Amino acid sequence: MSDTPHRLRDRVKRRALAALTAATVAVLVVVFYYPVGTVLVEAVVVDGRLTLTVFADLLRDPFYLGEVARLFTGEGPVAVARALAAPDRRLGIVGFTAYQAVLSTILSVALGLPAAYVLARFEFPGRRTLRSVTILPFVLPSIMVAVGFVATFGRNGTLNAVLTAVGVPRVELMFTLEAILIAHAFYNAPLVARVTTAAWESVDASAVETARSLGAGPLRAFLDVVAPQLYPAVLTSAALTFVFTFGTFPIVLALGGFELATVEVFVYRLARDLQYAEAAALALVELAIALGVLFAYLRYEAATAVSARRVRPLPRKPLWPTAWTPRALAERAGIVTYAGIVAVVFLAPIVSMLLASVTTADGSLTLDHYRFLLTRQQTGAAFQVRPWPAVRNSVLFAGASALVALPMGVVVAVITTRASRGRSLVGAVAMAPFAVSGIVVGLGLLRGLVFGVEVAGWRIAVAGSAAIVAAHAVAGYPFVVRTVAPGLASLDASLVESARALGASRARALFDIELPLVWPGVVAGAAFAVAISMGEFTATVVLATGADAYTMPVAIERFIGRRLGPATAMGVVLLVVTGVSFLVIERLGGEVRDY
Incomplete structure (x- = not known):
């Protein structure tokens, strides 16, 4: 029993x-x-009948697909390619969404890689804590981040208050593409940093030492040994960033408005106006693009996956060396400059929101x-x-x-x-x-x-x-x-x-x-x-x-x-x-x- x-x-x-x-x-x-x-x-189903009219009309509408819509009206690829290369090209809503997602991805990677380099290659007090909190911006509510960016980059925000105090003219960043890109980088650069840091820490120091012993210089050893092991992590984080920013909604709605609307914003607008068929067709186009990128990412991840192995990680250097060589001086100057950028992009919105919550328009508490x-x-x-x-x-x-x-x-x-x-x-x-x-x-x-x-x-x-x-x-x-x-x-x-x-x-x-x-x-x-x-x-x-x-x-x-x-x-x-x-x-x- x-x-x-x-x-x-x-x-x-x-x-x-x-x-x-x-x-x-x-x-x-x-x-x-x-x-x-x-x-x-x-x-594809309107009034109980199967039809491709709504979907076909959307594909032929330059408002949504820009110059690419000409492909669906019978024009050849060469003519469309020339139109896209022209200075007065039309991107359409879908094209602009992809354009801002590509720019957001590039900016996120550009801001995330230096952080990965510092976290993976340098030892300093608080490094583990800093590595842990890199994920926090990614999980912060987007509408809250939008409020922080308004408090920072708005006409009466923190940035303009500082510029006015030092005699520099105000800048107008609200309702601009730049504001959207910076907000997207706030979210996704930490993701890039975290994924790439993990890859950098898994590089075997023995492989680098072998390359150096065979006569490779520091740059050649990095390009031939370290960089190939970082590419999958960078591409993985870039693919995720593109998917996230392609489907962006609260950030664009708060910082760009309908003037810089993405596909997601227009789906919301069409649904709010009860134009469900058109909203569904536009959402279907968005889904096809996002799922295509997601599927390609998963295929690449599966192809590049490696089994866990024991490695001897690269030794970390002290953040403040005892001997200040020209290379060390240039390296630390770059880190300090990057820290200033981080303060503006990542810390300023949170600090500005905190200050705006306890101050009046004239700055009194x-x-x-x-x-x-x-x-x-x-x-x-x-x-x-x-x-x-x-x-x-x-x-x-x-x-x-x-x-x-x-x-x-x-x-x-x-x-x-x-x-x-x-x-x-x-x-x-x-x-x-x-x-x-x-x-x-x-x-x-x-x-x-x-x-x-x-x-x-x-x-x-x-x-x-x-x-x-x-x-x-x-x-x-x-x-x-x-x-x-x-x-x-x-x-x-x-x-x-x-x-x-x-x-x-x-x-x-x-x-x-x-x-x-x-x-x-x-x-x-x-x-x-x-x-x-x-x-x-x-x-x-x-x-x-x-x-x-x-x-x-x-x-x-x-x-x-x-x-x-x-x-x-x-x-x-x-x-x-x-x-x-x-x-x-x-x-x-x-x-x-x-x-």
Whole structure:
């Protein structure tokens, strides 16, 4: 009888993986693929009839595709290429979106690589802490970052206040492409730095020493030995950056407006104007481009993946050397210059938001903006945003979505790392939320689960808050996959083989051996899921149809349209809640795993 509980536990573990896989597929179908499909199908089904008219009209419209639209009107590729090379070329909405995504990617890589060089090649107090916090800008809520950039680069922002004080004319950065690019670099340069730092630290010092012993100079050894091992990491982070910035929404809406609108902004605008067919067709074009890049990235990642091996990392140099040679002096001067750029791009928006939340227009200290939040909490009308419900909703939604996203992400990580064939295709399908418009996800959930769906004569509908949790879980689970999958892929296969040889089922080997070994990655995935939920704005702004479902990012968007002060105060609250939540969860599981 004593073995009965053990047999029962083994039976549960044996079936748990299959049950979790089925549940994950069901959740993705119900809250992602079906809602997204119902929206996208409107591009080809109008008034119940299958038609390509809307899609074809969009492809032929220069407003959307610029000069490329001429390909679909019968002109040859050579004529189109000449038109694109002309100074007065038209990019269209899709072309501009790709253009700003390419520029954002280039700027993010340019700002991220020096940080990777400093973190990987120099030793200094606080290096480990600095390496850990490089991921924080990536998980900060985008609407909060937009508020920080308005407080920094706005007409009356911190930058212009400093320039005026030293007698330099003001600069106008708001509602310019430059502001959008800098904001995108704020988000994605830390991602580039983190991924590249991990690759740099995995370079074997013995290989470099061998090259030097054969007569190669420092530059030749770097180009022939180190650089080839960094290229995959740089290309990986660049591909992710492109996908993220191609589907940008809150940053462009706040810093560029409709004058510099991207595809995502126009999808939102068309959906808001009830032009669903055109919105769906445009979203389909966006999805095709983003999924194409994502699939190529996954194929490249699979092709360049190497098994874990022991290496002797390159020795780090002291940041402040004892002997100041010309090379060391030039190197440190470059680091100091880069530190100044970092201060402007990464620290200034956060500091400016903090200052704007406690100062008036003339620079005097005040707590009026925080008092406004308290006053709105006590006297706001029912339809207005109240701060405490927004904070409460954000925390509750984040916790609930993490509980859904975590098992989903672990299951998908297991499936993608086990797949021997078609891994790239499976990964692209599973990671589709990276590429699909949040507006489309929110609109599909709103018109489906929230409004109700007829199933076998029964009408099934969920509350807006449940739909928000579903949207947040779908947005967060790919990050769980990306933190858990590398750990699973790098585990020694002999561990699982030994367990199987001793009679353990595959599920038991997973639960008893593999997951405990990658537990830091699992906890880091939970931290990502919470942080992503806290800052999610795109789908939430569609689904939060009532004040009782508003979150902190939606509250900031409502405030920023009227008064910057309360928006910065709410931004500080969001920063504190998000930062504390992320750091507490991350500390429970150890260091955040790299992408």
